[in-house]
Amino acid sequence: MDLGLGLGLRSDFFGVPGVIAAYDPAAQDFFDRLESQLSPDQRSAVNDFIVGGKASGWWALADAIWIAKSIFATSTETVLQNMRQDAYNATRQGTLTLDDTGSTGDGTTGYWNSGFNPATAGGNFSQDSSSLGVYSASDVANANYVELGNTHNSIGARNGNNKVGARSSASTTDQSVAGSPGTGVISTNRADSTGFAVYIDGAQLATFTRASISPASLNLYLGARNNKGVAGNFSARTLRAWWVGAALSEPQITSRDAAFAALWAGLA
Known part of the structure; x- marks a missing residue:
């Protein structure tokens, strides 16, 4: 189970490379189902993929x-x-x-x-x-x-x-x-x-x-x-x-x- 606690990566949060307040719920659900602990960069990549897919409409399809x-x-x-x-x-x-x-x-x-x-x-x-x-x-x-x-x-x-x-x-x-x-x-x-x-x-x-x-x-x-x-x-x-x-x-x-x-x- 991934124990990332909903923290991710973005370079502009409090000036710390990569930390964002929370992941998209669909991304967090996926992380919670994994046995592997993803790196912050990997979690950010997955989150961006899902958020972009929702914005474009293909994620829902x-x-x-x-x-x-x-x-x-x-x-x-x-x-x-x-x-x-x-x-x-x-x-x-x-x-x-x-x-x-x-x-x-x-x-x-x-x-x-x-x-x-x-x-x-x-x-x-x-x-x-x-x-x-x-x-x-x-x-x-x-x-x-x-x-x-x-x-x-x-x-x-x-x-x-x-x-x-x-x-x-x-x-x-x-x-x-x-x-x-x-x-x-x-x-x-x-x-x-x-x-x-x-x-x-x-x-x-x-x-x-x-x-x-x-x-x-x-x-x-x-x-x-x-x-x-x-x-x-x-x-x-x-x-x-x-x-x-x-x-x-x-x-x-x-x-x-x-x-x-x-x-x-x-x-x-």
Whole structure:
């Protein structure tokens, strides 16, 4: 349990580098759920991430935000806490490494079971209003890797054709025309029943005309795809974070993606 007592960092409080009077309640709730004691700088980075997300509106539209740092996992590193709420805390499966660089699967067995089932969760995510996101630190191209998903919603950051492969309430994978570096915050965004878009670091990469179908009643896997109850498409990329929620506006996508980068830098 974090015992920070609600004190944080800001350089202009009483002239002392970093101390602020109190954290945002959502940030303090997250700190209280952690087993690790965060440094003042780390607590400040998390607080700024949440406060900025609330101001931009994307925080309220999220169901789950997982940050792949050992400080956000249990001491045994078997459970990764969901920053957004005390639910859908991801459980470790198979062989992977969790350290200061992120979460890296072995490409054959390692992933996180999010516990989030898009068909039954009843949160912000829905068939015609959804967003998935992954923050990738690896540029390798691989035709098999999926960084987040199940049979109807998934993201492959960079396939064998150097493209993003994505599904959004669909059973067919759409491939971007433009190339993908494989790194950065890569996300899908569906705001209606007719199609969806893919973004990288806040910029639109591709749009697809693809009628929506009901989300598969399967938990989303982080670092793999849940293929009708069987884990597959294991990714060996180093992944820094994942996001699940409702559709966002373009300004919200830009804000969220910049916030992930700023958070990661602040946690270093």
